[in-house]
Amino acid sequence: MTQVAKSLPKCLEIGDQKLDIVAANTYDDNISVLLGNGDGTFQPQQRIALGDVNPRAVKVIDVDGGGKPDILTANDMGSVSLLLGNGDGTFLASQMFATGGLTRSLAVIDLNGDGKPDVVTADNLRNQLSVLLQR
Numbered sequence: 276m277t278q279v280a281k282s283l284p285k286c287l288e289i290g291d292q293k294l295d296i297v298a299a300n301t302y303d304d305n306i307s308v309l310l311g312n313g314d315g316t317f318q319p320q321q322r323i324a325l326g327d328v329n330p331r332a333v334k335v336i337d338v339d340g341g342g343k344p345d346i347l348t349a350n351d352m353g354s355v356s357l358l359l360g361n362g363d364g365t366f367l368a369s370q371m372f373a374t375g376g377l378t379r380s381l382a383v384i385d386l387n388g389d390g391k392p393d394v395v396t397a398d399n400l401r402n403q404l405s406v407l408l409q410r
């Protein structure tokens with residue numbers, strides 16, 4: 276946990292089923308995944324590099340509807356990163372989607388009623404929202 280604190284994690288997300296922790300490490304350009312043991316202790320953190328994106332916030336949600344939790348990050352460098360989960364605490368290589376702006380936070384909701392979750396991001400510098408509709 277000391278290592279996580281050193282890298283200035285900006286957002287923690289605790290999964291409600293497996294009690295894991297995912298943190299965005301803004302200045303390290305990566306995220307930390309700590310799988311829970313179910314007794315309040317965690318396995319050693321895995322770090323997943325995202326590239327030069329400055330992740331600010333993280334959300335864990337099943338984006339593609341496959342029943343396995345995925346990770347979304349809101350990135351300072353104007354993008355959202357998506358890491359599709361394998362369901363065992365490992366993830367596929369990140370995919371990046373441009374949002375423009377200084378993306379600091381995100382929300383996931385089905386905006387167009389097609390049953391697929393979409394992503395809304397907030398740029399708190401220019402007071403703008405970006406919408407990413409899932410195809």
Ligand SMILES: [Ca+2]
Pocket residue numbers: 336337338339340341342343344345359360
């Ligand atoms: Ca999924």
Ligand SMILES: [Ca+2]
Pocket residue numbers: 384385386387388389390391392393408409
């Ligand atoms: Ca949708």
